[in-house]
Structures are given as structure tokens and as C-alpha cells.
Amino acid sequence: MIPYGHQSIDKKDISQVVKVLKSDWLTQGPKILEFERSLAKYCGAKYAVAVTNGTAALHLSYLAAGIGKGDKVITSPNTFVATTNMLLVLGAKPVFADIRLDTYNLDENKLAKLITRQTKAIVPVHFAGQACEMATIHKIAKKHKLMVIEDASHGLGGKYHGGKIGNCRYSDMAIFSFHPVKSITTGEGGAILTNNKKLYQRMLLLRTHGIITDNSNNKVMVELGYNYRLTDMQASLGTSQLKKVDGFVKQRQIIAKQYAQEFKNFKAITLPQQLAGNYSAWHLYVPLVKNSWLRDLLTAYLKKNGVGVNFHYPAVYSHPYYKTHGYGKIKLINEDRYHQTCLTLPCYPGLKTAQIKKIANLVKEFFS
Numbered sequence: 001m002i003p004y005g006h007q008s009i010d011k012k013d014i015s016q017v018v019k020v021l022k023s024d025w026l027t028q029g030p031k032i033l034e035f036e037r038s039l040a041k042y043c044g045a046k047y048a049v050a051v052t053n054g055t056a057a058l059h060l061s062y063l064a065a066g067i068g069k070g071d072k073v074i075t076s077p078n079t080f081v082a083t084t085n086m087l088l089v090l091g092a093k094p095v096f097a098d099i100r101l102d103t104y105n106l107d108e109n110k111l112a113k114l115i116t117r118q119t120k121a122i123v124p125v126h127f128a129g130q131a132c133e134m135a136t137i138h139k140i141a142k143k144h145k146l147m148v149i150e151d152a153s154h155g156l157g158g159k160y161h162g163g164k165i166g167n168c169r170y171s172d173m174a175i176f177s178f179h180p181v182k183s184i185t186t187g188e189g190g191a192i193l194t195n196n197k198k199l200y201q202r203m204l205l206l207r208t209h210g211i212i213t214d215n216s217n218n219k220v221m222v223e224l225g226y227n228y229r230l231t232d233m234q235a236s237l238g239t240s241q242l243k244k245v246d247g248f249v250k251q252r253q254i255i256a257k258q259y260a261q262e263f264k265n266f267k268a269i270t271l272p273q274q275l276a277g278n279y280s281a282w283h284l285y286v287p288l289v290k291n292s293w294l295r296d297l298l299t300a301y302l303k304k305n306g307v308g309v310n311f312h313y314p315a316v317y318s319h320p321y322y323k324t325h326g327y328g329k330i331k332l333i334n335e336d337r338y339h340q341t342c343l344t345l346p347c348y349p350g351l352k353t354a355q356i357k358k359i360a361n362l363v364k365e366f367f368s
């Protein structure tokens with residue numbers, strides 16, 4: 001079975017992890033700071049906070065942003081549930097903006113009319129690794145005094161108008177996930193990037209139980225916090241992986257071009273687009289099929305023939321939990337069309353040209 005995504009681990013990665021295993025530090029130690037510094041430097045942001053996973057990164061960033069009970073946060077319905085679950089956990093209410101059908105990202109032109117007095121923040125999700133229209137989103141947020149937190153889980157290694165995704169030029173914070181299918185991996189892992197020292201310090205505090213060392217060198221708890229610490233084994237893997245991220249994303253770019261070439265003049269599916277000014281990290285390659293019936297049949301056909309196609313994502317509001325928690329009636333035209341017709345084809349460094357051809361031929365065969 002060809003999976004839809006897969007990690008790339010080499011001997012160097014392994015030897016870095018083994019080195020840590022033979023050292024005195026296993027939990028958060030010197031490797032964390034090293035990883036955070038390389039990540040911040042790579043992205044062009046001032047600070048990075050490494051945490052246990054992308055979900056924890058979302059939770060900490062929302063806490064640092066002061067999001068709490070009764071606050072509304074505008075985001076995309078085309079995301080992994082973690083983006084909005086961490087809002088629900090805080091008693092905040094996700095408000096879903098419809099998406100664009102060219103990028104499958106939230107439509108920046110539909111934001112303004114969703115803003116009310118309760119709105120606290122906007123959380124753009126860079127779907128499949130292509131940035132949202134951040135300059136416009138930033139302008140709207142500034143006008144209404146809203147925080148902007150980028151869910152950049154898909155975007156490490158991608159660029160937006162020349163700047164790296166994660167540089168926080170148009171946001172207060174950006175979060176990453178290092179789950180094995182993402183641009184780089186630490187097994188489980190995540191990070192928050194920011195240029196704001198106060199937010200940075202607050203996230204460091206909340207990462208370790210809200211405990212500080214006071215003037216008399218006592219450890220005292222001053223805030224209600226968590227244990228969201230990453231291990232040094234994971235951080236050393238992260239630093240090693242980060243050195244290769246440009247190559248990984250380059251390979252994903254090549255795969256996207258190969259698919260586009262294979263499906264040139266093939267009208268049965270609509271291919272994903274990379275807009276001008278963008279360099280997508282191509283976390284996912286998602287064409288659209290004409291209708292949900294054909295999509296489901298094509299999915300079954302490809303799976304039967306050894307291609308691990310996937311579905312990213314069912315609209316967050318279509319999940320049973322959301323349906324029974326206030327989102328039973330929501331209708332967003334583009335999102336509804338998108339999630340009924342989207343299909344994720346395999347895309348990851350290491351996917352061979354022959355495999356891409358096989359996948360493309362199977363799709364063509366299905367429609368012939």
C-alpha cells in the first residue's frame with residue numbers, strides 16, 4: 001500500500017537520538033534550546049517554544065492570547081479538529097468562515113462580517129502548506145484589535161511573499177506540528193513561534209506547571225499550567241530533521257508538478273493550485289472530483305489497488321460532537337462542496353516517479 005504521507009528518517013537522525021539516549025539528559029534539557037533556536041532562526045521569528053505536540057501548541061498559544069470563556073474565534077472549517085477543540089476546552093466558541101475554492105483556505109473576504117464584540121482572535125490554517133492571505137487578514141485583525149494565531153501545522157518550509165511561514169510577520173503567533181506526516185517529525189511534537197517576548201515568556205511558564213524560581217531560589221507555582229515539555233531525544237531528532245526541511249519541501253514541490261503534468265488536459269478532476277507569491281509546503285495534494293458519489297467510488301477503487309488515499313478533512317462542524325454542540329445547522333457553500341469532493345493523493349519525500357505514474361494511471365483508468 002502506498003501511504004498518503006510518510007516520514008523520512010536517515011542514519012544521521014538516528015545517531016543524533018542515540019547520542020541523547022547515552023547522555024545524562026532525556027527530558028527537557030540542552031537539546032530543547034538548540035532546537036528552539038534553530039527553528040526560530042529558520043523561520044525568521046524571534047522566539048520558539050517546543051512542546052509535546054501541535055495540539056498542545058494550539059492550547060498554549062490560545063492561553064497566551066488570553067482566549068477564554070465566551071470569546072469567539074474565527075477560523076476555517078477545513079482543518080484537523082485540534083484547531084477548534086482547544087478553543088472548546090477553554091470555553092471559547094469557534095466561528096467558521098467559508099473557504100476559497102482555489103486554495104481551500106479560509107476566505108479572507110468573508111472575515112469582516114463575522115466579527116462581533118465577542119471576537120477575540122482569528123486562526124488562519126495554512127491548508128496543505130499554502131499560506132492564507134495573511135496581509136489582508138493582518139489588516140482586518142489590526143482594525144478590530146484581534147489576535148492572529150496561525151495554525152501552520154502543514155506549512156513548515158513554505159513561503160508567503162518571500163517570507164517563511166512561521167516568521168509571524170502578519171500574526172502574533174504561529175504553531176507547528178511535528179507529527180510523522182508533517183514537513184519534519186519528532187515523533188510527536190509541536191512548537192509555537194512568536195516575535196512577542198511577553199507571549200513567549202508566558203508560554204514557557206505554562207509549559208511547566210506555571211512554576212517559576214523566585215528570588216530565594218525556591219520553585220513556586222504562580223499560574224495554573226501544564227506539562228507540555230518535549231524530550232531531548234525528540235528535540236535532537238527535530239534539529240537533525242530541520243537541516244533537511246528545504247530538501248523535503250523541494251521534493252514535495254516536484255511531486256506536485258509531476259501530478260500536474262500527469263493530469264494535464266485531464267478534465268475529470270480539478271487540481272490544487274499554488275497561487276502567485278506562494279511557495280507551498282505541499283503537506284497534502286488534494287484534487288477535487290465532480291461529486292461525492294464519484295469521490296467515494298474513486299477512493300474505494302484506489303484503495304483496492306494499493307493506493308492509500310485519504311480524506312482531508314470532513315468539515316469540523318460535520319463531526320458528530322460538533323453537530324450536537326451547537327453546529328447542527330451551519331451551512332457554508334464552498335466548504336460543503338469541498339469536503340464532499342476532496343480526495344488526498346499520496347505526497348511525501350520518497351514517493352517515487354513510478355508510483356506517481358501508477359497512481360495517475362489508476363485515476364485515468366477509473367474515469368475511462
Ligand SMILES: *Cc1c(COP(=O)(O)O)cnc(C)c1O
Pocket residue numbers: 053054055056079080082083125151153154177178179188189190
Ligand atoms: C497535525 C495538525 C494539528 C495537530 O497536531 P498534533 O501534533 O497531531 O497534535 C493541528 N492542526 C492541523 C491543521 C494539523 O494538521
